[in-house]
Amino acid sequence: MVPFRMRPMNPPVTSWAGRRVWIIGASSGIGAATARLLRQHGARLALSARSGAALHDIANELANDLASETATDQPHGVTILPLDVTDAAAVIEAAQTLRRLWGGIDLVLFAAGVYQPMRAQDIDPVAAGAILDTNVKGAYNVLGATVPMLRAQGQGAVALVASVAGYSGLPKALAYGPGKAALINLCEALYYDLHPAGIGVYLISPGFVATRLTAANDFTMPALITAEQAAREIVRGIEGGEFDIHFPKRFSRMLKLLRLLPYRLYFPALRRITGL
Ligand SMILES: NC(=O)c1ccc[n+]([C@@H]2O[C@H](COP(=O)([O-])OP(=O)(O)OC[C@H]3O[C@@H](n4cnc5c(N)ncnc54)[C@H](OP(=O)(O)O)[C@@H]3O)[C@@H](O)[C@H]2O)c1
Numbered sequence: 001m002v003p004f005r006m007r008p009m010n011p012p013v014t015s016w017a018g019r020r021v022w023i024i025g026a027s028s029g030i031g032a033a034t035a036r037l038l039r040q041h042g043a044r045l046a047l048s049a050r051s052g053a054a055l056h057d058i059a060n061e062l063a064n065d066l067a068s069e070t071a072t073d074q075p076h077g078v079t080i081l082p083l084d085v086t087d088a089a090a091v092i093e094a095a096q097t098l099r100r101l102w103g104g105i106d107l108v109l110f111a112a113g114v115y116q117p118m119r120a121q122d123i124d125p126v127a128a129g130a131i132l133d134t135n136v137k138g139a140y141n142v143l144g145a146t147v148p149m150l151r152a153q154g155q156g157a158v159a160l161v162a163s164v165a166g167y168s169g170l171p172k173a174l175a176y177g178p179g180k181a182a183l184i185n186l187c188e189a190l191y192y193d194l195h196p197a198g199i200g201v202y203l204i205s206p207g208f209v210a211t212r213l214t215a216a217n218d219f220t221m222p223a224l225i226t227a228e229q230a231a232r233e234i235v236r237g238i239e240g241g242e243f244d245i246h247f248p249k250r251f252s253r254m255l256k257l258l259r260l261l262p263y264r265l266y267f268p269a270l271r272r273i274t275g276l
Helices: 029-040 052-063 088-102 125-153 176-194 227-239 249-258 263-274
Strands: 020-024 044-048 078-080 107-110 157-161 200-206 244-247
Touching (some): 029 044, 029 227, 125 157, 176 200, 200 227, 249 263
Parallel strands (some): 020 107, 107 157
8 A cells, every 4th residue: 555645845855055044042052053054965054153262162063174163154164144033134144144045045043042931920021022023023033034035036945943832821021922923824824825826834843852943941851852853853844845843743642632731730730740
């Protein structure tokens, strides 16, 4: 019997060789690990984050000293474009630099993000605004700077790193969770417009990953994986043309099921699981 295979929701990637990939949030954690993996696969990389020094270290490591601190491209090398995603003008400038250097972009991976636990008893609008500025407005800044270019090219893709924390309300995630829920919804809404235009849209929802972002968590993180494992899941998902790239499956599938429960069952279940 021939196994039933669903058609991929995005054009599959059969080779990364020479693919022009811009990773935003590449200075540490998931973004840096994905940069390392894609570099091994032969992709042409541009790396962004606020910390130019950290980007430079990674680029040096990746390109065997081929990288430059400025936005000068090296054939099959690594381009460094330090920026703050909350600065729309800086993001536009970086995208224009890449258009000049590369002539286009094949994949934009938005992996920038910040996290701060927040509960109702210490709700802080300023801190919440800062989280949403980076995690959500930052994504709009990147999309605003790149989607017109991708549409003009008639090919390419955008990938947004959301989180399973966006599936449904979780304790201590008063600002982070709603921001990630916004990114999930944003990817879904983008798909209607970009898929018919030949542009891929990847929604990436990791569970717990051991990075700087989760280092301060004071609880045992279930199904914790490494940034390298996360990068492998992301790259595998994009290669397969998946829209909904979530992992580790043993955790993300459970949360997907929990959100189907009626609220009167959902809340006690989450309290029991998290102990919060
Ligand atoms: N770790 C987890 O368990 C987990 C789970 C689900 C989703 N995620 C998401 O995965 C993404 C990557 O997080 P991570 O775990 O790899 O954490 P991380 O190691 O702290 O990496 C976050 C990256 O975002 C960059 N960044 C933060 N604010 C920025 C800004 N304003 N402008 C430009 N870049 C900025 C950071 O670089 P600079 O500080 O140098 O700017 C860094 O490169 C985030 O969106 C996070 O929400 C993480």
